[in-house]
Amino acid sequence: MTYAEEGARGFFRGMIPPLITVNGGFKYNTFADVLRVSSLSGGTSGAFIALLSCPLELVKIQRQLEQVMLKNQMKAGQISETQLAQASSWRAVKQIVQRKGVLGLWSGVTCHSARDALGTGIYFGGYESMKRILSKEGTSSGPIIHFMSGGFCGILSWLIVFPVDAIKPIYKRIL
Template structure:
């Protein structure tokens, strides 16, 4: 079976072309998918029975802007890390060029995810802090309802969240839950790129139009890779939330074998499929535009 790499054009993209194309495609796709990510985090960390109830709760108490609370830092982080990720991935693919395609894709993704996780963890932790801060604040308001204590201030922005985490818990606390983040990103990235490359190559070799191959393969790899790593992502969210509440989270306390570990999976699958379909389609198209090839 031929893959997309059998085509000469797949070999001519420079690192600058890959990076600049990934910057734009990642920024656009992350803005589109961020509200779904906000709902996902709320479902993972609080007992909302359905996506609809979680969405209605957010709109009722925080308005539409609440669904975009915490966007700034993860937008910068995700855009930059995705751009670096795609560039590193292309570089690792050349390093593993003597291996079989499937192994090359998996190892390249594994190495890429491991490196990116170190940079991305503080941004994602700040995003989670910002997203659930309003829920934590409402809990505190109820606690102080019958006292004269002044309730906490309004929800924090992304930058304020990062500053507040450092002020309260120290700089290194930005990497709370890092082992879960590393496991999720390394394994998830390996599956993500391997699935995308394999399906894209298969579809194109069977005369499917490239744009459809990019969109379908992006949606499929995003959804399937999330199914595989979602329990780790939920564990990460639980651990990071508990650190904000000064609660320890033993490994045995995480419901690995319970359906609750997949709370928020449906919204995650929709978000991941949407984001990655948009991202890969735009990324592949931009890389073939002469303007980016001349950068």
């Protein structure tokens, strides 16, 4: 009903004032609060960003596969160097759109979104948690704590997300 009358904007009408007051007044009382809020915020932003980055990553994967195939065809004498040079990202976009339509650029968006939501959620949650663990109660965190927290959360997120990232190109090729 809301969508029919107001479109997608109707779902977000009146959302800004509560967000400002909730975020401005929220205090992290416990370690669990920090972890929960940071992970949820990171996961939400990761899922949203995936909608924008999915087409770019699909074209990147397409180009990587295309280069391997074209080089093998060139070695076998099936194509010339000029045909290899004609390959481009823009050409890959056109091929995807011709084969699957414009929405084909979002092939694998579910897996991409899950990977980015998981990775970014772990990253933000890990960063804020580690920063809180390393900081002394009641003091602000310095550059070393930020450095250590950033390193920890980066390693943690990739340890968990790397297997999903390795599978994603295969999943996108199947689609």
